[in-house]
């Protein structure tokens with residue numbers, strides 16, 4: 001029942017999730033998580049049982065709406081829910097899972113993923129298969145759902161997740177509630193817990209908020225000072241920002257790489273230096289809100305659509321903020337790629353290489369080649385159509401090629417030389433002029 005060959009042990013194609021309601025309680029000092037997941041699913045085929053991905057946490061009670069005879073079994077990776085009788089395709093049911101344990105990240109070929117204790121708090125980094133370390137789910141990117149997430153935690157900590165947040169106090173503990181009404185992939189759900197202060201930042205029409213340890217305030221303020229300009233520039237190029245807010249978390253810990261989540265980005269203390277040393281990454285993570293989070297991949301093999309756009313956004317921001325132009329960046333990265341092995345197929349890099357830097361750079365170059373061919377105006381019109389038409393959906397490379405067809409009869413063949421063939425194509429010489437500047 002493999003849903004995605006890149007993650008053959010994740011997901012169940014018998015159903016799709018409509019909504020997750022997660023009511024959790026967490027104690028930082030003991031790393032103790034307990035909770036109730038109320039999951040509304042719709043069966044996509046006639047089924048006698050369904051499975052949720054759940055790792056390192058123990059289900060203690062499982063109920064299925066309208067089914068007193070339902071039972072469950074759990075192994076190391078799966079929670080199998082067996083119905084009292086077969087249920088029809090199209091049926092909607094509610095599964096309630098009570099569970100608890102001491103969450104830990106899972107070991108994968110991509111490193112440690114999921115719920116992870118920081119020095120003094122929590123980080124959740126799930127791409128691609130970490131979500132089951134903290135809630136039972138259908139852990140494939142094609143199955144997007146809405147969420148309500150409630151976390152009760154110790155009062156000295158701030159809890160951050162995507163969506164509209166409310167906070168109340170109950171018996172000396174703080175209850176945080178987040179509403180995520182936009183379809184969200186499991187890997188983009190996150191929880192960040194730390195001793196954070198927060199600051200509001202106006203990002204045009206979008207409320208922004210930056211959470212960080214108090215001691216990092218001067219560096220954080222300096223490094224995110226251009227975030228409003230960046231947001232303006234990206235809205236101009238990519239279309240309306242897809243969420244109701246944008247939240248940035250800077251942890252006290254050092255992180256290997258920053259990461260994106262739905263309506264959020266998370267950076268390590270090492271990514272703020274007070275002089276904008278990681279501004280490229282700030283642009284990259286913001287761009288993922290359009291590319292990856294809103295327009296998401298249906299299967300991991302198409303991850304170039306996420307990372308190519310996010311990397312290209314770095315080059316666009318370089319140009320918009322007075323640095324080297326996107327074209328100059330493209331030429332430089334093309335030269336670098338030429339010296340590397342050309343044995344990676346962009347449209348199907350394989351699970352081991354899906355986060356290889358060549359996926360990022362060649363993906364961005366494919367987009368730049370398309371821009372050179374279409375001309376900047378038509379290219380950005382295509383990009384805005386891409387983010388509008390497929391907002392909240394899960395896409396494949398074919399969806400992108402189909403849109404390219406609508407703009408230029410030769411565009412598909414051009415993009416395919418970049419994504420479906422191994423040798424590195426040359427950048428087109430002629431065609432539309434690169435835009436000199438983006439409005440900031």
Ligand SMILES: [Zn+2]
Pocket residue numbers: 284288306307310
């Ligand atoms: Zn990325």
